[in-house]
Amino acid sequence: MMHMSHHTEGTTMTKAPRSSEAGRVIPLREAPQRGMSAPRIRTKPDMGSIEERYGGRSFRATWRANGRRENRSFTTYEEARDFLNAMAINIRQGGVPIAVSKSRTRFEDFARHWLACETKDRSKKESILKNHLVPAFGRKPIGQITRREVQDWINRVQRDAAVECEVCDALQTELGDDDARCRRHKGRKPPSPRSIKDHYVMLSQVMRAAEREGYLLNGCPVGKGLHTFPDVDKRMVILNDYQADHLLEVAAEQFPAELAMVHLDSHTGLRLGELVALSREQYDGSSLLIDRAFKRSGIVGKTKTGRVRCVTLDDCCKRVLNEHLAGLDPEQRLIFPAVGGGMLIPTNWRKRVWYPLVEAAGLGHMGLHIHDLRHTHCSNLLAAGWEVTAVAERLGHASTKMTLDVYAHPLAGRQAALLAEKGLRPQAPGL
Structure with missing residues:
Protein backbone atom coordinates (compact mmCIF):
# COMPACT_ATOMS: atom_id res chain seq x y z
CA MET A 1 0.00 0.00 0.00
CA MET A 2 1.37 3.40 -0.95
CA HIS A 3 1.90 6.06 1.74
CA MET A 4 0.73 9.59 1.07
CA SER A 5 2.84 12.51 2.38
CA HIS A 6 1.55 16.04 3.07
CA HIS A 7 3.85 19.05 3.64
CA THR A 8 2.45 21.52 6.15
CA GLU A 9 4.49 24.50 7.40
CA GLY A 10 7.81 22.78 6.83
CA THR A 11 6.86 19.55 8.54
CA THR A 12 6.14 16.24 6.86
CA MET A 13 3.02 14.31 7.91
CA THR A 14 2.57 10.73 6.74
CA LYS A 15 -0.91 9.12 6.67
CA ALA A 16 -0.66 5.73 8.33
CA PRO A 17 -2.28 2.72 6.72
CA ARG A 18 -5.56 1.42 8.10
CA SER A 19 -4.88 -1.25 10.68
CA SER A 20 -6.73 -3.38 13.14
CA GLU A 21 -6.37 -3.19 16.89
CA ALA A 22 -3.68 -5.90 16.70
CA GLY A 23 -1.73 -3.86 14.20
CA ARG A 24 -2.68 -5.98 11.15
CA VAL A 25 -2.99 -4.05 7.91
CA ILE A 26 -6.54 -4.27 6.58
CA PRO A 27 -6.79 -4.25 2.78
CA LEU A 28 -9.13 -1.70 1.31
CA ARG A 29 -11.37 -4.47 -0.13
CA GLU A 30 -11.59 -6.53 3.04
CA ALA A 31 -14.95 -7.82 4.24
CA PRO A 32 -16.96 -5.01 5.83
CA GLN A 33 -17.52 -5.12 9.55
CA ARG A 34 -20.97 -5.17 11.10
CA GLY A 35 -22.70 -1.87 10.54
CA MET A 36 -20.55 -0.99 7.53
CA SER A 37 -22.18 -0.80 4.10
CA ALA A 38 -20.68 -2.75 1.23
CA PRO A 39 -19.82 -0.99 -2.04
CA ARG A 40 -22.21 -1.29 -4.96
CA ILE A 41 -21.21 -2.73 -8.32
CA ARG A 42 -21.67 0.01 -10.87
CA THR A 43 -22.46 -2.32 -13.77
CA LYS A 44 -26.09 -3.44 -13.38
CA PRO A 45 -27.86 -6.35 -15.08
CA ASP A 46 -31.14 -6.04 -16.98
CA MET A 47 -33.13 -5.84 -13.75
CA GLY A 48 -32.38 -5.45 -10.03
CA SER A 49 -28.92 -4.76 -8.67
CA ILE A 50 -25.86 -6.66 -7.43
CA GLU A 51 -24.02 -5.87 -4.23
CA GLU A 52 -20.45 -6.96 -3.52
CA ARG A 53 -19.97 -8.33 -0.02
CA TYR A 54 -17.13 -9.60 2.15
CA GLY A 55 -14.34 -8.32 -0.02
CA GLY A 56 -15.59 -9.93 -3.22
CA ARG A 57 -16.22 -13.35 -1.70
CA SER A 58 -19.99 -12.99 -2.13
CA PHE A 59 -22.33 -11.10 -4.44
CA ARG A 60 -25.94 -10.48 -3.47
CA ALA A 61 -28.54 -10.06 -6.22
CA THR A 62 -31.53 -7.94 -5.22
CA TRP A 63 -34.85 -7.53 -7.00
CA ARG A 64 -38.52 -6.91 -6.22
CA ALA A 65 -41.30 -9.50 -6.49
CA ASN A 66 -44.94 -9.02 -5.49
CA GLY A 67 -44.09 -5.73 -3.83
CA ARG A 68 -41.41 -7.31 -1.63
CA ARG A 69 -37.64 -7.02 -1.74
CA GLU A 70 -36.02 -10.36 -2.60
CA ASN A 71 -32.34 -11.25 -2.61
CA ARG A 72 -30.02 -14.18 -3.14
CA SER A 73 -26.26 -14.57 -2.74
CA PHE A 74 -23.80 -15.98 -5.29
CA THR A 75 -20.09 -16.74 -5.19
CA THR A 76 -19.27 -14.78 -8.36
CA TYR A 77 -20.59 -11.64 -9.97
CA GLU A 78 -21.21 -13.47 -13.26
CA GLU A 79 -23.56 -15.96 -11.57
CA ALA A 80 -25.58 -13.16 -9.99
CA ARG A 81 -25.73 -11.25 -13.27
CA ASP A 82 -26.83 -14.31 -15.28
CA PHE A 83 -29.50 -15.08 -12.68
CA LEU A 84 -31.05 -11.60 -12.92
CA ASN A 85 -30.77 -11.49 -16.71
CA ALA A 86 -32.51 -14.87 -17.02
CA MET A 87 -35.29 -13.58 -14.78
CA ALA A 88 -35.63 -10.49 -16.97
CA ILE A 89 -35.95 -12.66 -20.09
CA ASN A 90 -38.61 -14.78 -18.36
CA ILE A 91 -40.58 -11.65 -17.46
CA ARG A 92 -40.42 -10.35 -21.03
CA GLN A 93 -41.85 -13.70 -22.17
CA GLY A 94 -44.85 -13.36 -19.85
CA GLY A 95 -43.43 -14.72 -16.58
CA VAL A 96 -43.27 -13.10 -13.16
CA PRO A 97 -40.34 -12.26 -10.85
CA ILE A 98 -39.05 -15.07 -8.66
CA ALA A 99 -40.18 -15.08 -5.04
CA VAL A 100 -37.95 -16.97 -2.60
CA SER A 101 -40.96 -18.01 -0.52
CA LYS A 102 -42.57 -19.61 -3.59
CA SER A 103 -39.54 -21.82 -4.18
CA ARG A 104 -40.30 -23.62 -0.90
CA THR A 105 -43.66 -24.86 -2.23
CA ARG A 106 -43.85 -28.64 -2.45
CA PHE A 107 -43.79 -30.11 -5.94
CA GLU A 108 -47.03 -32.01 -5.34
CA ASP A 109 -48.90 -28.86 -4.27
CA PHE A 110 -47.84 -26.86 -7.32
CA ALA A 111 -48.39 -29.80 -9.70
CA ARG A 112 -51.98 -30.22 -8.49
CA HIS A 113 -52.53 -26.47 -8.82
CA TRP A 114 -51.22 -26.68 -12.40
CA LEU A 115 -53.34 -29.74 -13.18
CA ALA A 116 -56.50 -27.98 -12.00
CA CYS A 117 -56.05 -25.49 -14.86
CA GLU A 118 -55.50 -28.18 -17.51
CA THR A 119 -58.37 -29.31 -19.74
CA LYS A 120 -56.70 -31.75 -22.16
CA ASP A 121 -56.08 -35.39 -21.14
CA ARG A 122 -56.88 -34.69 -17.50
CA SER A 123 -57.36 -38.33 -16.53
CA LYS A 124 -54.05 -39.39 -18.10
CA LYS A 125 -52.15 -36.57 -16.41
CA GLU A 126 -53.75 -37.32 -13.05
CA SER A 127 -52.60 -40.93 -13.36
CA ILE A 128 -49.03 -39.94 -14.25
CA LEU A 129 -48.88 -37.45 -11.39
CA LYS A 130 -50.23 -39.88 -8.80
CA ASN A 131 -48.30 -43.00 -9.81
CA HIS A 132 -44.97 -41.63 -11.07
CA LEU A 133 -44.17 -37.96 -10.37
CA VAL A 134 -45.46 -37.58 -6.81
CA PRO A 135 -43.56 -40.66 -5.51
CA ALA A 136 -40.36 -39.23 -7.01
CA PHE A 137 -40.65 -35.48 -6.30
CA GLY A 138 -43.87 -34.94 -4.32
CA ARG A 139 -42.54 -33.77 -0.94
CA LYS A 140 -39.50 -31.92 -2.27
CA PRO A 141 -39.59 -28.09 -2.55
CA ILE A 142 -40.05 -27.33 -6.22
CA GLY A 143 -37.31 -24.71 -6.20
CA GLN A 144 -34.73 -27.25 -4.99
CA ILE A 145 -35.19 -29.84 -7.75
CA THR A 146 -31.97 -29.99 -9.77
CA ARG A 147 -31.08 -31.28 -13.21
CA ARG A 148 -29.00 -34.03 -11.63
CA GLU A 149 -32.03 -35.31 -9.69
CA VAL A 150 -34.17 -35.32 -12.83
CA GLN A 151 -31.48 -37.18 -14.77
CA ASP A 152 -31.05 -39.74 -11.98
CA TRP A 153 -34.80 -40.30 -11.91
CA ILE A 154 -34.92 -40.92 -15.68
CA ASN A 155 -31.99 -43.35 -15.50
CA ARG A 156 -33.49 -45.21 -12.55
CA VAL A 157 -36.93 -45.61 -14.16
CA GLN A 158 -35.46 -46.83 -17.45
CA ARG A 159 -33.14 -49.27 -15.70
CA ASP A 160 -35.90 -50.70 -13.49
CA ALA A 161 -38.27 -51.06 -16.45
CA ALA A 162 -35.63 -52.91 -18.48
CA VAL A 163 -34.91 -55.30 -15.60
CA GLU A 164 -38.61 -56.01 -15.05
CA CYS A 165 -39.15 -56.70 -18.75
CA GLU A 166 -36.29 -59.21 -18.74
CA VAL A 167 -37.70 -60.95 -15.66
CA CYS A 168 -41.21 -61.08 -17.13
CA ASP A 169 -39.98 -62.42 -20.47
CA ALA A 170 -38.00 -65.15 -18.71
CA LEU A 171 -41.00 -66.04 -16.55
CA GLN A 172 -43.30 -66.15 -19.56
CA THR A 173 -40.87 -68.40 -21.46
CA GLU A 174 -40.39 -70.72 -18.50
CA LEU A 175 -44.09 -71.14 -17.73
CA GLY A 176 -45.29 -70.95 -21.31
CA ASP A 177 -48.08 -68.66 -20.15
CA ASP A 178 -48.92 -65.43 -21.96
CA ASP A 179 -50.55 -64.01 -18.82
CA ALA A 180 -47.51 -64.54 -16.57
CA ARG A 181 -46.38 -60.94 -17.10
CA CYS A 182 -49.75 -59.51 -16.09
CA ARG A 183 -50.04 -61.73 -13.00
CA ARG A 184 -46.58 -60.67 -11.81
CA HIS A 185 -47.57 -57.00 -11.96
CA LYS A 186 -51.21 -57.55 -10.94
CA GLY A 187 -52.43 -56.46 -14.35
CA ARG A 188 -49.98 -53.54 -14.76
CA LYS A 189 -46.96 -53.82 -17.01
CA PRO A 190 -43.64 -52.02 -16.48
CA PRO A 191 -43.64 -48.62 -18.21
CA SER A 192 -42.64 -48.74 -21.85
CA PRO A 193 -40.08 -46.29 -23.33
CA ARG A 194 -42.97 -44.27 -24.74
CA SER A 195 -44.64 -44.10 -21.31
CA ILE A 196 -41.40 -42.99 -19.65
CA LYS A 197 -41.07 -40.24 -22.22
CA ASP A 198 -44.67 -39.16 -21.51
CA HIS A 199 -43.83 -38.95 -17.80
CA TYR A 200 -40.83 -36.73 -18.54
CA VAL A 201 -42.88 -34.53 -20.88
CA MET A 202 -45.42 -33.91 -18.12
CA LEU A 203 -42.64 -33.16 -15.62
CA SER A 204 -41.27 -30.64 -18.12
CA GLN A 205 -44.68 -29.00 -18.47
CA VAL A 206 -45.01 -28.62 -14.69
CA MET A 207 -41.49 -27.20 -14.28
CA ARG A 208 -41.90 -24.78 -17.20
CA ALA A 209 -45.10 -23.49 -15.62
CA ALA A 210 -43.30 -23.11 -12.29
CA GLU A 211 -40.55 -21.14 -14.02
CA ARG A 212 -43.06 -18.77 -15.62
CA GLU A 213 -44.78 -18.16 -12.29
CA GLY A 214 -41.55 -17.45 -10.38
CA TYR A 215 -41.21 -20.65 -8.33
CA LEU A 216 -37.77 -21.81 -9.52
CA LEU A 217 -34.88 -20.19 -7.71
CA ASN A 218 -32.18 -22.31 -9.39
CA GLY A 219 -33.50 -22.21 -12.93
CA CYS A 220 -35.52 -24.81 -14.82
CA PRO A 221 -34.10 -28.34 -14.26
CA VAL A 222 -35.43 -29.74 -17.55
CA GLY A 223 -34.53 -29.07 -21.15
CA LYS A 224 -31.35 -29.32 -23.17
CA GLY A 225 -28.46 -31.25 -21.69
CA LEU A 226 -30.54 -34.04 -20.18
CA HIS A 227 -30.72 -37.65 -21.30
CA THR A 228 -31.77 -38.00 -24.95
CA PHE A 229 -34.67 -40.40 -25.27
CA PRO A 230 -34.56 -42.95 -28.08
CA ASP A 231 -36.99 -42.65 -30.95
CA VAL A 232 -39.99 -44.35 -29.38
CA ASP A 233 -42.73 -42.93 -31.58
CA LYS A 234 -44.82 -45.75 -33.04
CA ARG A 235 -44.62 -46.14 -36.78
CA MET A 236 -47.93 -45.32 -38.41
CA VAL A 237 -49.46 -48.27 -40.29
CA ILE A 238 -51.60 -47.51 -43.34
CA LEU A 239 -53.52 -50.48 -44.75
CA ASN A 240 -54.04 -50.84 -48.48
Missing part, protein backbone atom coordinates in the same frame (compact mmCIF):
# COMPACT_ATOMS: atom_id res chain seq x y z
CA ASP A 241 -57.46 -51.71 -49.90
CA TYR A 242 -56.79 -55.45 -49.99
CA GLN A 243 -55.58 -55.59 -46.37
CA ALA A 244 -58.54 -53.53 -45.12
CA ASP A 245 -61.09 -55.68 -46.98
CA HIS A 246 -59.43 -58.90 -45.82
CA LEU A 247 -59.53 -57.71 -42.20
CA LEU A 248 -63.29 -57.13 -42.45
CA GLU A 249 -63.83 -60.52 -44.11
CA VAL A 250 -62.03 -62.31 -41.28
CA ALA A 251 -64.03 -60.31 -38.73
CA ALA A 252 -67.29 -61.37 -40.41
CA GLU A 253 -66.24 -65.04 -40.32
CA GLN A 254 -64.64 -65.37 -36.87
CA PHE A 255 -65.99 -62.37 -34.90
CA PRO A 256 -69.45 -61.65 -36.34
CA ALA A 257 -70.61 -59.91 -33.16
CA GLU A 258 -67.73 -57.43 -33.45
CA LEU A 259 -67.99 -56.83 -37.19
CA ALA A 260 -70.06 -53.66 -36.83
CA MET A 261 -67.55 -52.05 -34.49
CA VAL A 262 -64.54 -52.83 -36.70
CA HIS A 263 -66.44 -51.83 -39.85
CA LEU A 264 -67.61 -48.54 -38.33
CA ASP A 265 -64.10 -47.68 -37.16
CA SER A 266 -62.54 -48.37 -40.56
CA HIS A 267 -65.18 -46.26 -42.39
CA THR A 268 -65.45 -43.31 -39.98
CA GLY A 269 -62.06 -43.03 -38.25
CA LEU A 270 -63.61 -42.71 -34.79
CA ARG A 271 -61.34 -43.06 -31.79
CA LEU A 272 -61.82 -46.23 -29.75
CA GLY A 273 -63.06 -44.26 -26.74
CA GLU A 274 -65.67 -42.57 -28.94
CA LEU A 275 -66.84 -45.93 -30.29
CA VAL A 276 -67.20 -47.40 -26.81
CA ALA A 277 -69.29 -44.45 -25.60
CA LEU A 278 -71.70 -44.44 -28.58
CA SER A 279 -75.40 -44.60 -27.67
CA ARG A 280 -78.60 -44.85 -29.67
CA GLU A 281 -79.34 -41.16 -29.08
CA GLN A 282 -76.26 -40.24 -31.12
CA TYR A 283 -77.45 -42.09 -34.24
CA ASP A 284 -80.21 -40.58 -36.40
CA GLY A 285 -80.15 -43.17 -39.18
CA SER A 286 -77.66 -41.42 -41.44
CA SER A 287 -75.00 -39.84 -39.21
CA LEU A 288 -73.44 -39.98 -35.76
CA LEU A 289 -73.20 -37.06 -33.33
CA ILE A 290 -69.84 -37.43 -31.58
CA ASP A 291 -69.94 -35.47 -28.34
CA ARG A 292 -68.51 -37.89 -25.75
CA ALA A 293 -65.77 -40.46 -25.23
CA PHE A 294 -64.74 -43.13 -22.76
CA LYS A 295 -61.78 -41.96 -20.64
CA ARG A 296 -58.91 -43.84 -19.06
CA SER A 297 -60.33 -43.16 -15.62
CA GLY A 298 -63.42 -45.22 -16.49
CA ILE A 299 -65.85 -42.35 -16.97
CA VAL A 300 -67.53 -40.88 -20.04
CA GLY A 301 -66.55 -37.28 -20.74
CA LYS A 302 -65.79 -34.89 -23.56
CA THR A 303 -63.93 -35.90 -26.69
CA LYS A 304 -60.16 -35.56 -26.88
CA THR A 305 -60.30 -32.03 -28.31
CA GLY A 306 -63.54 -31.12 -26.53
CA ARG A 307 -65.33 -30.53 -29.84
CA VAL A 308 -68.70 -31.85 -31.00
CA ARG A 309 -68.86 -33.08 -34.59
CA CYS A 310 -71.25 -34.87 -36.93
CA VAL A 311 -69.92 -37.87 -38.90
CA THR A 312 -71.92 -38.88 -41.97
CA LEU A 313 -72.16 -42.61 -42.77
CA ASP A 314 -72.10 -44.23 -46.20
CA ASP A 315 -74.77 -46.73 -47.30
CA CYS A 316 -72.66 -49.80 -46.48
CA CYS A 317 -71.88 -48.50 -43.01
CA LYS A 318 -75.54 -47.67 -42.31
CA ARG A 319 -76.61 -51.16 -43.38
CA VAL A 320 -74.08 -52.89 -41.11
CA LEU A 321 -74.94 -50.65 -38.16
CA ASN A 322 -78.71 -51.11 -38.58
CA GLU A 323 -78.31 -54.90 -38.65
CA HIS A 324 -76.21 -54.72 -35.50
CA LEU A 325 -78.79 -52.58 -33.66
CA ALA A 326 -81.59 -54.94 -34.70
CA GLY A 327 -79.87 -57.76 -32.83
CA LEU A 328 -79.55 -55.81 -29.56
CA ASP A 329 -82.00 -55.56 -26.70
CA PRO A 330 -84.26 -52.53 -27.35
CA GLU A 331 -83.66 -51.43 -23.76
CA GLN A 332 -79.90 -51.34 -24.31
CA ARG A 333 -78.85 -47.73 -24.89
CA LEU A 334 -75.21 -48.43 -25.77
CA ILE A 335 -74.48 -49.34 -29.38
CA PHE A 336 -71.45 -51.49 -28.49
CA PRO A 337 -72.06 -52.83 -24.97
CA ALA A 338 -69.93 -55.35 -23.12
CA VAL A 339 -70.92 -59.01 -22.90
CA GLY A 340 -72.68 -58.39 -19.60
CA GLY A 341 -74.49 -55.34 -20.91
CA GLY A 342 -72.41 -52.60 -19.30
CA MET A 343 -69.74 -50.29 -20.65
CA LEU A 344 -67.14 -51.98 -22.83
CA ILE A 345 -63.59 -51.73 -21.47
CA PRO A 346 -61.18 -50.93 -24.35
CA THR A 347 -58.28 -52.87 -22.82
CA ASN A 348 -60.37 -56.03 -22.51
CA TRP A 349 -61.75 -55.61 -26.02
CA ARG A 350 -58.29 -55.35 -27.53
CA LYS A 351 -57.16 -58.50 -25.77
CA ARG A 352 -60.34 -60.48 -26.47
CA VAL A 353 -61.08 -59.34 -30.04
CA TRP A 354 -58.56 -57.09 -31.74
CA TYR A 355 -55.28 -58.95 -31.25
CA PRO A 356 -56.76 -62.37 -32.21
CA LEU A 357 -58.43 -60.74 -35.23
CA VAL A 358 -55.16 -59.21 -36.44
CA GLU A 359 -53.36 -62.54 -36.07
CA ALA A 360 -56.13 -64.41 -37.88
CA ALA A 361 -55.94 -61.91 -40.76
CA GLY A 362 -52.18 -62.46 -41.08
CA LEU A 363 -51.34 -58.86 -40.16
CA GLY A 364 -49.66 -59.51 -36.83
CA HIS A 365 -46.19 -58.82 -38.24
CA MET A 366 -47.23 -55.22 -38.98
CA GLY A 367 -47.84 -54.31 -35.35
CA LEU A 368 -51.34 -53.16 -36.31
CA HIS A 369 -53.28 -51.18 -33.68
CA ILE A 370 -56.96 -50.32 -33.68
CA HIS A 371 -56.00 -46.65 -34.07
CA ASP A 372 -54.35 -47.51 -37.39
CA LEU A 373 -57.85 -47.90 -38.86
CA ARG A 374 -58.31 -44.21 -38.13
CA HIS A 375 -55.00 -43.43 -39.85
CA THR A 376 -56.04 -45.51 -42.85
CA HIS A 377 -59.41 -43.77 -43.13
CA CYS A 378 -57.83 -40.32 -43.01
CA SER A 379 -55.22 -41.30 -45.58
CA ASN A 380 -57.94 -42.62 -47.91
CA LEU A 381 -59.90 -39.37 -47.65
CA LEU A 382 -56.87 -37.23 -48.47
CA ALA A 383 -55.87 -39.52 -51.34
CA ALA A 384 -59.44 -39.28 -52.71
CA GLY A 385 -59.13 -35.50 -52.94
CA TRP A 386 -60.97 -34.38 -49.80
CA GLU A 387 -60.07 -30.92 -48.57
CA VAL A 388 -57.92 -30.83 -45.46
CA THR A 389 -60.52 -28.77 -43.58
CA ALA A 390 -63.21 -31.39 -44.25
CA VAL A 391 -60.94 -34.23 -43.14
CA ALA A 392 -59.93 -32.40 -39.95
CA GLU A 393 -63.60 -31.74 -39.13
CA ARG A 394 -64.62 -35.36 -39.75
CA LEU A 395 -61.85 -36.80 -37.58
CA GLY A 396 -62.16 -34.18 -34.84
CA HIS A 397 -58.66 -32.76 -35.15
CA ALA A 398 -57.91 -29.57 -33.25
CA SER A 399 -56.67 -27.86 -36.43
CA THR A 400 -55.84 -28.52 -40.06
CA LYS A 401 -52.16 -28.12 -39.18
CA MET A 402 -52.33 -31.31 -37.13
CA THR A 403 -53.89 -33.16 -40.06
CA LEU A 404 -51.12 -32.07 -42.40
CA ASP A 405 -48.32 -32.67 -39.89
CA VAL A 406 -49.47 -36.21 -39.08
CA TYR A 407 -50.53 -37.46 -42.51
CA ALA A 408 -48.40 -35.56 -45.03
CA HIS A 409 -45.55 -38.11 -45.01
CA PRO A 410 -47.72 -41.28 -45.15
CA LEU A 411 -49.78 -39.74 -47.95
CA ALA A 412 -46.66 -38.95 -49.98
CA GLY A 413 -45.46 -42.53 -49.55
CA ARG A 414 -48.82 -43.91 -50.63
CA GLN A 415 -48.90 -41.72 -53.73
CA ALA A 416 -45.44 -42.99 -54.67
CA ALA A 417 -46.64 -46.59 -54.25
CA LEU A 418 -49.67 -45.96 -56.47
CA LEU A 419 -47.47 -44.44 -59.16
CA ALA A 420 -45.10 -47.40 -58.94
CA GLU A 421 -48.00 -49.82 -59.49
CA LYS A 422 -48.79 -48.00 -62.75
CA GLY A 423 -45.16 -47.99 -63.86
CA LEU A 424 -44.70 -44.26 -63.30
CA ARG A 425 -42.17 -42.34 -61.26
CA PRO A 426 -42.90 -39.19 -59.26
CA GLN A 427 -41.25 -36.16 -60.84
CA ALA A 428 -40.00 -32.99 -59.27
CA PRO A 429 -42.30 -29.95 -59.52
CA GLY A 430 -41.87 -27.97 -62.72
CA LEU A 431 -40.66 -30.90 -64.85
